[in-house]
Amino acid sequence: MSRPSEDEIIQRYFAPLAGPAALGLLDDAAAFAPPPGDLVVTKDMLCAGVHFFADDPPGAIARKALRVNLSDLAAKGAAPLGFLLGLALPDDWTPDWLAAFAAGLAEDAAVYQCPLFGGDTVKSPGALTLSITALGSVPKGTRLIRANAAANDFLYLSGTIGDAALGLLLRGLPVPVWSHGLGAESQVFLRERYLLPQPRLGLRAALLGCADAAMDISDGLAGDLAKMLQASGLTAQIAVADLPLSAAAREALAQEPDLIETLLSGGDDYEILAAVAPGKAAAFEQAAGAAGIPVRRIGRAQAGADPAVFRAADGRPLFLKSFSYRHF
Amino acid sequence: MSRPSEDEIIQRYFAPLAGPAALGLLDDAAAFAPPPGDLVVTKDMLCAGVHFFADDPPGAIARKALRVNLSDLAAKGAAPLGFLLGLALPDDWTPDWLAAFAAGLAEDAAVYQCPLFGGDTVKSPGALTLSITALGSVPKGTRLIRANAAANDFLYLSGTIGDAALGLLLRGLPVPVWSHGLGAESQVFLRERYLLPQPRLGLRAALLGCADAAMDISDGLAGDLAKMLQASGLTAQIAVADLPLSAAAREALAQEPDLIETLLSGGDDYEILAAVAPGKAAAFEQAAGAAGIPVRRIGRAQAGADPAVFRAADGRPLFLKSFSYRHF
Numbered sequence: 001m002s003r004p005s006e007d008e009i010i011q012r013y014f015a016p017l018a019g020p021a022a023l024g025l026l027d028d029a030a031a032f033a034p035p036p037g038d039l040v041v042t043k044d045m046l047c048a049g050v051h052f053f054a055d056d057p058p059g060a061i062a063r064k065a066l067r068v069n070l071s072d073l074a075a076k077g078a079a080p081l082g083f084l085l086g087l088a089l090p091d092d093w094t095p096d097w098l099a100a101f102a103a104g105l106a107e108d109a110a111v112y113q114c115p116l117f118g119g120d121t122v123k124s125p126g127a128l129t130l131s132i133t134a135l136g137s138v139p140k141g142t143r144l145i146r147a148n149a150a151a152n153d154f155l156y157l158s159g160t161i162g163d164a165a166l167g168l169l170l171r172g173l174p175v176p177v178w179s180h181g182l183g184a185e186s187q188v189f190l191r192e193r194y195l196l197p198q199p200r201l202g203l204r205a206a207l208l209g210c211a212d213a214a215m216d217i218s219d220g221l222a223g224d225l226a227k228m229l230q231a232s233g234l235t236a237q238i239a240v241a242d243l244p245l246s247a248a249a250r251e252a253l254a255q256e257p258d259l260i261e262t263l264l265s266g267g268d269d270y271e272i273l274a275a276v277a278p279g280k281a282a283a284f285e286q287a288a289g290a291a292g293i294p295v296r297r298i299g300r301a302q303a304g305a306d307p308a309v310f311r312a313a314d315g316r317p318l319f320l321k322s323f324s325y326r327h328f
Numbered sequence: 329m330s331r332p333s334e335d336e337i338i339q340r341y342f343a344p345l346a347g348p349a350a351l352g353l354l355d356d357a358a359a360f361a362p363p364p365g366d367l368v369v370t371k372d373m374l375c376a377g378v379h380f381f382a383d384d385p386p387g388a389i390a391r392k393a394l395r396v397n398l399s400d401l402a403a404k405g406a407a408p409l410g411f412l413l414g415l416a417l418p419d420d421w422t423p424d425w426l427a428a429f430a431a432g433l434a435e436d437a438a439v440y441q442c443p444l445f446g447g448d449t450v451k452s453p454g455a456l457t458l459s460i461t462a463l464g465s466v467p468k469g470t471r472l473i474r475a476n477a478a479a480n481d482f483l484y485l486s487g488t489i490g491d492a493a494l495g496l497l498l499r500g501l502p503v504p505v506w507s508h509g510l511g512a513e514s515q516v517f518l519r520e521r522y523l524l525p526q527p528r529l530g531l532r533a534a535l536l537g538c539a540d541a542a543m544d545i546s547d548g549l550a551g552d553l554a555k556m557l558q559a560s561g562l563t564a565q566i567a568v569a570d571l572p573l574s575a576a577a578r579e580a581l582a583q584e585p586d587l588i589e590t591l592l593s594g595g596d597d598y599e600i601l602a603a604v605a606p607g608k609a610a611a612f613e614q615a616a617g618a619a620g621i622p623v624r625r626i627g628r629a630q631a632g633a634d635p636a637v638f639r640a641a642d643g644r645p646l647f648l649k650s651f652s653y654r655h656f
Contacts, residue, residue: 023473026559028400028543029370029464031471034362041445042357043461045414049453072356086373086414086459117369125377126454131414133371133461136357143359145351215356231354 003095009121013102019082019115030117034081038143040136042072048090048127052195053171058097059104060195061130066108068218069134070199071270075216077144077208078136080114080201086131088124112201142208147231149213149275151303155236156284156295158200158272160246161221165266166259167194178256186248193246197270206287206295207272210280217273220265223324225308228273235304239311240264240318244296264310265322275301331423337449341430347410347443358445362409366471368464370400376418376455380523381499386425387432388523389458394436396546397462398527399598403544405472405536406464408442408529414459416452440529470536475559477541477603479631483564484612484623486528486600488574489549493594494587495522506584514576521574525598534615534623535600538608545601548593551652553636556601563632567639568592568646572624592638593650603629 004012010025018025021032046065048054066083073080085105089098109115114134149155167190169176179187200216207214213232217224221243229235240260245253253259274295276284281297288295310318332340338353346353349360374393376382394411401408413433417426437443442462477483495518497504507515528544535542541560545552549571557563568588573581581587602623604612609625616623638646 023475026475027404027473029368029404029406029471031366031368031404031406031466033365033468034367037361038359039362039367040357040359041412041461041463043412043414043447043459045416045448045450045457045459047416047450047452047454047457050451076355076357076359078357078359084369084371084461086371086461088373088375088457119371120373120459122373122375123378124375124454124457126375126452126457129373129375129416129452129454129457131371131373131448131459133369133412133414135369138359140361143357145355147351147354 006121009098013098014116017106017109017116019117021082022117025118035137037137037139038141040073040076040078040138040143041133042069043131043133044068045131047129054128056195058101062101062105063108063196065130065132066105067197067199068270069132070112070114070201071197071216073134073136074199074201074203075214075272076138077142077204078138079204080112081135081137082115082117083132083134084117085119087119087121088129089121090124090126090128144207144211144214146213146215146228149228149232149234149301150277151234151301153212153275153277153301154281154297155299155301156274156276157244157298158203158293158295159198160244160249161217161269161271162249162263162266163190163193163246164268165262166249166252167191168268169262178252178259181255182251186251189246189248194268197268199270200272200293202291202293203272203288206284206291207274209287210284211274211276213275215273217269217271219267220324221269222264222310222320225273226323229301229308232301233305234301235306236299236301236308237311238299238308241313242298261320265320265324334449337426341426342444345434345437345444347445349410350445353446363465365465365467366469368401368404368406368466368471369461370397371459371461372396373459375457382456384523386429390429390433391436391524393458393460394433395525395527396598397460398440398442398529399525399544401462401464402527402529402531403472403542403600404466405470405532406466407532408440409463409465410443410445411460411462412445413447415447415449416457417449418452418454418456472535472539472542474541474543474556477556477560477562477629478605479562479629481540481603481605481629482609482625483627483629484602484604485572485626486531486621486623487526488572488577489545489597489599490577490591490594491518491521491574492596493590494577494580495519496596497590506580506587509583510579514579517574517576522596525596527598528600528621530619530621531600531616534612534619535602537615538612539602539604541603543601545597545599547595548652549597550592550638550648553601554651557629557636560629561633562629563634564627564629564636565639566627566636569641570626589648593648593652
């Protein structure tokens with residue numbers, strides 16, 4: 001099989017994604033004049049068999065890798081400037097696979113106006129491994145952090161949570177019993193939510209204008225909420241009934257009530273958790289609505305050092321076996 | 329074996345390396361006000377078994393990963409601002425390994441004044457894989473590129489070339505025959521040159537003040553020189569006798585003359601190739617000397633589209649089987 005060299009890979013597949021800063025990816029490094037304000041930088045690493053399935057569509061793998069980084073930028077109120085791609089290809093890669101990977105990446109780079117600045121393509125002795133570094137920009141001093149939530153702030157979640165975790169379970173074998181009672185459309189929806197997160201960059205104006213603190217939910221709501229509250233020296237009581245669940249997640253939950261654990265502690269949501277002062281809540285909701293992004297008030301931050309408590313419909317506290325996806 | 333969680337890893341091993349922009353690595357992303365001028369960004373990916381040996385000292389692995397990125401910044405005339413680390417750890421990692429890795433990284437982050445901005449630590453289903461993204465800064469519009477060499481420019485090389493490629497051969501089995509005639513000190517020197525590149529950040533003033541074009545030599549002098557000349561629409565004749573070789577490399581070459589191929593096309597030099605106009609050559613040499621970095625004039629760029637030719641001591645052209653390290 002004839003496969004292109006590294007230089008050919010760069011020119012054929014990746015140069016079309018490059019912005020002017022990258023000089024057609026022909027140099028060692030990209031250079032650009034950053035916009036006025038602060039630079040926001042983030043990096044995520046994804047491995048086949050851990051963060052995605054090796055046989056996922058290559059375009060979806062590429063888009064997920066970019067989107068999880070864009071989700072970090074979104075949570076900080078940053079507008080994307082561009083990204084760098086590290087790609088370690090296993091021995092059995094094919095030009096077709098790489099073409100589809102690059103096409104998916106090109107699509108999202110265009111949609112999110114986030115050009116490729118550069119990167120590195122190497123041979124992996126093991127599984128496909130991807131690393132993306134994304135750069136973004138915020139007006140000086142406005143970058144949101146997770147540790148700045150205040151007592152009495154309303155806690156908001158964008159979109160719906162738990163879908164991706166259910167989608168991941170649907171990929172497992174044996175097929176979970178509860179999936180037998182789940183409509184085909186719901187199954188597709190949940191699988192899609194795992195495959196392709198939606199970075200909430202549209203929330204930028206709402207967050208920058210109104211939020212005290214924000215983060216993206218990537219390792220499970222329970223654990224990530226605990227991180228924000230702990231970092232801010234606060235606690236909260238969350239009624240499970242107030243959580244935003246998709247129709248598909250509700251359908252699954254009706255089949256198997258124990259899935260509440262998965263919904264609360266599963267990863268890969270890539271929704272935004274924001275803490276908003278009561279006086280700015282109306283403006284926050286309005287700005288999010290104007291951006292077409294649903295946000296739901298899930299509770300209120302309170303003074304106190306206890307961990308957040310989730311309460312079932314009958315008011316009893318829920319004891320979770322795990323708070324979040326454990327990377328190790 | 330009890331191993332720390334991802335959060336504990338971050339706090340115990342990596343937070344001490346973080347600059348103020350990173351908020352103690354407790355947030356999704358770092359943010360900072362970049363200095364005036366242009367931002368330079370670069371990213372390299374390294375896999376165990378491909379770019380280093382899995383049993384190399386962990387501190388050396390970390391330092392090499394950072395240094396190859398710093399070498400890219402050096403070649404562009406950029407001063408380091410900070411870096412992001414992606415780390416995919418194989419199943420059998422130990423806290424001791426990680427502590428030594430972080431200690432090596434901390435040492436170089438301090439030496440090169442390049443704090444950690446953030447990153448991601450994940451589980452690798454295969455080999456240890458590392459990705460570092462480095463950010464640097466140059467005065468506006470001064471970033472050096474490789475495509476800007478001009479006819480008649482002198483071509484300069486920093487340091488010596490081929491040492492790392494010989495050092496890599498010394499790591500192979502069976503032990504190469506020529507190594508039997510090589511002194512112990514030379515062997516250590518060559519191995520060390522493979523293990524730990526020296527990013528030529530000290531050349532910054534010389535490059536920014538005097539060079540038309542620059543790049544770092546990472547995939548072999550022959551191939552990388554060809555890239556610069558081709559990008560600039562030029563050619564060159566290089567007398568092998570003019571190349572800067574270390575005493576150890578000369579010793580090896582005396583044992584085995586065919587090693588000239590390895591010296592010219594082996595990778596991992598991380599020296600700087602610069603094209604300097606004749607009128608600035610004296611100033612370039614002086615500035616490099618002031619920085620304590622040896623530079624050697626290896627030839628002159630000429631008009632013409634032919635590939636560069638290396639000539640042996642008797643003036644005959646050298647035909648290389650390969651021009652550079654092939655990543656695929």
